[in-house]
Amino acid sequence: MQTIPFTSTLFCKLLPPCAFFALLLCSSPARAALGGDASSIGTGQTHLLATARIERAATHTMHELQAATGTKVREYADNDGKVFGVSWQGPFRPDLRQLLGAYYETYLNAAKTRVGRGPVNIQIPGLVIQMSGHQRAFYGRAYLVDRVPQGLSTDEIR
Amino acid sequence: MRAPRTRKAGAACTSAVLLGLGVACSGSSGLHHNTIALPADNVADVFVDYGLIGYANGLFTTVTVCVPGSTSDCQTIDHVLVDTGSSGLRLLGSVLTLSLPAFTNDSGVGLAECQQFISGSIWGPLRSADFKIANEQASNLTIQVIEESTYPMPSDCTGTDISSPELLGANGNLGLSSIAQDCGPPCAAALGPHSENPGLYYACASATADGCQAAAVPLAQQLTNPVLFFSQDNNGTIFELPAIPAEGAPSVAGSLVFGIGTRDNNGLEQASVIRLDDYGQFRTQYPTNSTPTLAFVDSGSNMMLFLDSTTTHIPTCYDALHPDISDFYCPTATLNLSAKIEDTFGGATLIVNFSVANAITLFSGDNIAFNNLAGPSVTPSGQSFMPTYFDWGLPFHFGRNVFTAIDGQETPAGQGPFVAF
Numbered sequence: 154m155q156t157i158p159f160t161s162t163l164f165c166k167l168l169p170p171c172a173f174f175a176l177l178l179c180s181s182p183a184r185a186a187l188g189g190d191a192s193s194i195g196t197g198q199t200h201l202l203a204t205a206r207i208e209r210a211a212t213h214t215m216h217e218l219q220a221a222t223g224t225k226v227r228e229y230a231d232n233d234g235k236v237f238g239v240s241w242q243g244p245f246r247p248d249l250r251q252l253l254g255a256y257y258e259t260y261l262n263a264a265k266t267r268v269g270r271g272p273v274n275i276q277i278p279g280l281v282i283q284m285s286g287h288q289r290a291f292y293g294r295a296y297l298v299d300r301v302p303q304g305l306s307t308d309e310i311r
Numbered sequence: 312m313r314a315p316r317t318r319k320a321g322a323a324c325t326s327a328v329l330l331g332l333g334v335a336c337s338g339s340s341g342l343h344h345n346t347i348a349l350p351a352d353n354v355a356d357v358f359v360d361y362g363l364i365g366y367a368n369g370l371f372t373t374v375t376v377c378v379p380g381s382t383s384d385c386q387t388i389d390h391v392l393v394d395t396g397s398s399g400l401r402l403l404g405s406v407l408t409l410s411l412p413a414f415t416n417d418s419g420v421g422l423a424e425c426q427q428f429i430s431g432s433i434w435g436p437l438r439s440a441d442f443k444i445a446n447e448q449a450s451n452l453t454i455q456v457i458e459e460s461t462y463p464m465p466s467d468c469t470g471t472d473i474s475s476p477e478l479l480g481a482n483g484n485l486g487l488s489s490i491a492q493d494c495g496p497p498c499a500a501a502l503g504p505h506s507e508n509p510g511l512y513y514a515c516a517s518a519t520a521d522g523c524q525a526a527a528v529p530l531a532q533q534l535t536n537p538v539l540f541f542s543q544d545n546n547g548t549i550f551e552l553p554a555i556p557a558e559g560a561p562s563v564a565g566s567l568v569f570g571i572g573t574r575d576n577n578g579l580e581q582a583s584v585i586r587l588d589d590y591g592q593f594r595t596q597y598p599t600n601s602t603p604t605l606a607f608v609d610s611g612s613n614m615m616l617f618l619d620s621t622t623t624h625i626p627t628c629y630d631a632l633h634p635d636i637s638d639f640y641c642p643t644a645t646l647n648l649s650a651k652i653e654d655t656f657g658g659a660t661l662i663v664n665f666s667v668a669n670a671i672t673l674f675s676g677d678n679i680a681f682n683n684l685a686g687p688s689v690t691p692s693g694q695s696f697m698p699t700y701f702d703w704g705l706p707f708h709f710g711r712n713v714f715t716a717i718d719g720q721e722t723p724a725g726q727g728p729f730v731a732f
Contacts (some may be wrong), residue, residue, distance in 0.1 A: 222497060222509045244497070244590075245509040246427050246684060249469040257469070264431065264471040271638050272689055273430050284429055285689050287607060287700065288396055288488065289590045291429070 186254025187239050187295055191216070191230030212302040213237075220245075224291075226252065229310055231302050238296035238310035244289045253295055256280060260295070281307075344712045344732065347551045348566040352446035353544045357552070359563040359680040359705070362390050364480045367679055368613035368705040370550075372567060374400070374485060378411060379451050385443075390482045393567060394611030395550075395715050397486035398493040399534025400424075400452065402444060403474070404435065404459030406482045411438035413452050416526065420514045423462050423523055424455055424534065426493060431471030431478075433457045434464040436515070442537050444485075445570050448647065449540035453532055462515045465523050471671070484611070486536060487548050488590050489715050489728035493534040501527050539717055544570025544580045546720035547727060549577055550610055552711030557666065559678030571714055571731075572723035582714055582731040583659045584724045586651060591728060595701040597623075597650040599662065605700045606652070607711060608730045612704030614639065615665065615685040617650075619699050627687060628670050639670035639686040639707070650701070665707065682709040718721040 179231040179294050185191050191214065218226045224243030240285050250257045260282055263275045271283040273293075284293035296310050350355045355372050362369045370393045377385035388402060414437035415423040422437040435457035442452040442570075458474040463679040473479060486493065500508040504527055510525035512533070538545055545653055552565035570577045585593045587607075595606035597617065604618065620627050620640075629639035645668040653660045666683035673681050688699045707713070716727030724731065 201484070221505045221507045224509075245511075246470070248467050250466065251469075261471060271429065271612075271614075271686065283689075286429060287609070287702065288490065288603075290592075292698065 161255035167179070185216075185228055185236050186251060187236055187256050188244070188297060188300075189236050189254050191228065191234040191236050210305075212305040220247070227311075229296070231300065235300065237302070238294065238307075240292075240294035240311055242286075242292045245290050246284075246293065253257075253282075256297075319524070333448070336719055342511065344580050344582050345551070345554065345710050346712060347553060348549075351574075351576055353569040353574060353577065354556070355445040355567040355569075357393055357550070357565050357567045358561075359552075361679055363479060363482070365679070366480050366613065367674070367681055367684060369480055370552075370610055370705055370708075371481065372444065372485065374483070375443040376400075376402070376407070376409060376411065376454070377443065378409065379439050381441070384396045385642060388482050392479075392481035392484045392611060393550075394484050394486065394488070394609070395487050395548075396609035396611040397428075397484065398488040398490055398536045399455065399484065399486045400440075400537055401433065401435075401455040401457050401486070402483035403476060404456045405476065405477065407456055409440075411440050411454075411456070414532070416514055416528070416532070418514075420516055420526075421461075422526070422528060422532070423513045424493075424511060424516050425468035425513065426455070426474060426511065426534075427470050427473065431473035432463035432468055433474040434468050434472065435459045435474065436461045444537075445567075445569065447538075447541045447544060449537040449626070452537050452540060453534060455534055456616050458475070461522050462513075462518055463520050465513060466519075467510070467525075486534070486612075487538060487715060487732065488536055488591060489547075489587055489717055491536055491539055491718050492530055494528075495533070496530065498533060499527055499529050536717055538569055539720070541569060544573045544577070545717075546573065546667075546722050547571040547714060547716040550708050550711075550713045550715075552708050552710070555680055555682055557683060558666065558676065559673055561678050561680075561682040563680045571716055577588065578726045579714065579722075579724050580656075580712075582712065582727050583661050584731045585654045586656050586658060586725075587728040587730065588655045593655050593730070594653040595650050595703075596653070597648065597701065599649055599651040605652060605698070607700070608703045608707065608715070608732075610705055610708060610713075612702050615704050615706050616683075616688040617685060618701065619687045619689050622699065623687070625667060625685075636671065639684065640667050641669045641671055642667055643669065643717055645669070663703075663707075680709070682706045697715075 208215040214230050216228045222245045224245045227240045228236050229238035239252050263277050275282040282295040286292045357372045371390045372393050373389040374391050375387045426433050440454050442449040497507045498511050502508050506715035512528040513523035514526035515523040549568040568577045592605045593609050594603035596603050625640045625642050628636040628639045630636045649664050667685045668683040671691040711732050716722050716729045720727045
């Protein structure tokens, strides 16, 4: 086997700070994605999304989708109907390609430079992606920094 | 490459052996149960060392896999991470040179899995192998080979691909969770409208881009904690690591004992039993008079991950050249703290003392094993959003015997799942 000499740098010891946490895939149906149009949120619910709840606020509308897998997905749309934030929590992670839409590749590229297997905190210009949790209990959210409506705290994307 | 086998507590063994005790080497702490089992059929060596990439607190062991039924077509693989935070054996395809048969479903179609971890996903086919560790064996075990290109990763297997030695930091992962299967009943459920099946497993009819389709896989065929399939000592495990100094150690050797109360070397003794919920969780209060937080024990977490900086008033580290150092706590002086651990169902509560040292200080030397390495369970800007938790990671294991009883398995202290220490 290969032996990589230890170089006593912070970098080396920073690697995998976390468990090999098992998290399962949710093969979720097509739905509105980050940066996309909220108008498809309702119609996008196919087989795995059992219930929906909608909360309207002055600054935005929150669509809550409950998958049969037990995972809850929330999408936050501004008053022009554009999705500026998404969040998820539950035993399985939703399909990030569908949830992040056009930003999925951006996420992959940003994640490549990140070492470590602990809580994820990707903050790049315009985009924040955070993930945490453990085996069978996972949390995450992503939002477009510049598209969060004025007057709305990012704490509300949850 | 093996770590030095020297057991730091070796000198203490003699008297115990002379007394005929089944275990030896009293740990340095008199407050909790800590013995290091001597070599036996149910005892595997484990060690913390620089490993493949030199990261702190990686706990490794060596496993052997054989072509099912063969005693000669075998391969021994070292530096496999020992992880109570997941279930099942996964090996890197670049390391596994042995040709193992594909694991197929009842229709003869090969299976594969997209398993996700917090920071990404791993993808790879399932194979069958006879798995051996110490003198224990699980025959015809379903394992996963990752970083392997038999089938292209399906487009709905999302998240960063972490199936590389560089990102894994190990040649494989031996999942010894109290939760027997890596998915469980949801992945056995029929697929279709309103199915609870998350589509983790795939049946791969061909090696084309769409050749793998989500499939229901019965519990018995899922990736499972292999201990469950041993013919004996199959109700759980004990991690036995010696105490280490506050400044850390360059390497640590200990024992991984199979079975709980099945032999004279794996009794619970005075260990406190903490029963777990369906997610492998119990409760922890820090400070001890605060609201309980969800908690779990995980040998695969290389630090204690607990709460967040705002709640603990412990600053995270900062280094402009290494932004990921903010994963760790950096108190100006080492903190000696106490937390209360509670059984899920109103049983035992116990106070656990632990320390949090400045991670940058710890990393400035040549040590690699630390009992006081910690960080927040959520990132600073995420703390308002995500629930915090208390992950009793590898640092918690030094100087303790940590028992993990598998879900549904009988032990002298009742049925799993539980942890005890």
